[in-house]
Amino acid sequence: MKPDTRARPSGHGFGVRAVVFDFDGVIVDTETSLLQSWIDLFAQYGCPPPSLVEWKQRIGSSLHRDLMPSLLKSCPTDIDEPEARRWRVQRSRELCARTGLLPGVTSWLREASERGVLLGVASSSPSDWVVGNLRRLNVAGSFTAISCGGPGIPGKPAPDLYLRTCAALGVPPEAALAVEDSPNGIRAANLAGLSCVAVPNGVTSDMDLSQADLVIPSLADCSLEEAVGQLAACQQLRAQGQT
Numbered sequence: 001m002k003p004d005t006r007a008r009p010s011g012h013g014f015g016v017r018a019v020v021f022d023f024d025g026v027i028v029d030t031e032t033s034l035l036q037s038w039i040d041l042f043a044q045y046g047c048p049p050p051s052l053v054e055w056k057q058r059i060g061s062s063l064h065r066d067l068m069p070s071l072l073k074s075c076p077t078d079i080d081e082p083e084a085r086r087w088r089v090q091r092s093r094e095l096c097a098r099t100g101l102l103p104g105v106t107s108w109l110r111e112a113s114e115r116g117v118l119l120g121v122a123s124s125s126p127s128d129w130v131v132g133n134l135r136r137l138n139v140a141g142s143f144t145a146i147s148c149g150g151p152g153i154p155g156k157p158a159p160d161l162y163l164r165t166c167a168a169l170g171v172p173p174e175a176a177l178a179v180e181d182s183p184n185g186i187r188a189a190n191l192a193g194l195s196c197v198a199v200p201n202g203v204t205s206d207m208d209l210s211q212a213d214l215v216i217p218s219l220a221d222c223s224l225e226e227a228v229g230q231l232a233a234c235q236q237l238r239a240q241g242q243t
Helices: 030-044 052-058 068-074 081-096 105-115 127-136 160-169 183-192 224-241
Strands: 018-021 118-126 145-149 176-180 195-198
Touching: 018 160, 030 052, 030 068, 030 081, 068 081, 105 118, 105 224, 118 127, 118 160, 127 145, 145 160, 160 176, 160 183, 176 183, 176 224, 183 195, 195 224
Parallel strands: 018 118, 018 176, 118 145, 176 195
Antiparallel strands: none
């Protein structure tokens, strides 16, 4: 008799009940566009480009989007800060408007839906940025819960965003899987108690993502089912090593 492989409600029997995605660099390659918008702004004022090392250190946190202090410090002329910020935001929107979903995202969303696995987003970026881009790409409705950075909400590497998302989904963190692209995001997922799959992008590919439970080159290289299976195998091996 063949096993029943039909989707089960709420992900029971699958290994995870929810998948919680980071946004920038995981669902859409906004990291490249965001960095380019700052490079272009620095060039507008005749300043050398911002430090890539500094940018990488901030990726995934609530701080990585704002390089204005560095610009104000390095620029020899006076800057109209509000106007410079407006220019930079508009430039980032122009660049991001050209981007689509990263490879494999659509198939993971579809597979989760078919299996009854809930979907959420936990991002240090502001809500208007995250939700606006999800709507632009016609996938906002795929997510039951979206938690974003904002006043009074600690960004990553604090675990709060993941804890808020899991609570909104009604799923304990240990039954959820995080999908991340940066050390800050991985640490947040670890602290919250989620298993974590790391998917590096063009900006984070040379960063240390070893604290994730599983690292894959792209979501297109591994189905959700395969990822869950590999995670289960790794956890089993760790458990055997502790006995």
